[in-house]
Amino acid sequence: MTVSTASFNEAGILAYNDGNYAEAFQQFAAAAAAGDPAGQHLLASLYYQGHGVTQDVPKAVELFTAAAQAGFPPSLANLALMYASGDGVAQDMAQSLAYGRQAAEAGSAQSVKNRDQLLEILTPSQQQAARALAAEYAAQYGTDPH
Structure with a gap:
């Protein structure tokens, strides 16, 4: 910045x-x-x-x-919540978890809680898809905006 x-x-x-x-x-x-x-x-x-x-x-x-x-954590966290609820986007739990994981890894305490709650309700295949998306995003965009 x-x-x-x-x-x-x-x-x-x-x-x-x-x-x-x-x-x-x-x-x-x-x-x-x-x-x-x-x-x-x-x-x-x-x-x-x-x-x-x-x-x-x-x-x-x-x-x-x-x-x-x-890699801006608040935006990652917002998108995680938006995809979880279908707020302005098509509901996509794997996408939600992918954004939530990145936000949690960037240090967002609330995102750690949100991620853990999502992991409890996602099927193993949804979790696997989310892990793949999170790895793809992390490799492409990183998590540190500065």
Whole structure:
């Protein structure tokens, strides 16, 4: 993350906390346009919630996915939950576990709990498919966005 994208994100968070969603959108959009995973994640959150923009869950999924491909743990965790419940995406438990594993391996404590709960309900073949996806994603994208 460059100093400029960090500044955009910080300004966006301050604006968001003040209820100025339009300003938060502008700041997060600038960071996201620069390819910053945190900016992509924060902008996705605005689209998901409809704060400062018209709610657009498919756009949120697109941005969460871009940040996840950079290994950004919060986006990995969000996608894991979205795929588990079919929220904005087709429900896919193997995909959910793949994202959840990456988030857990990146240090997300909640994702460790979520992953363990998924492992209890998935069939062995779903677990195997999820392990293969997680290994593929880790090899392709890594887990550290910086």
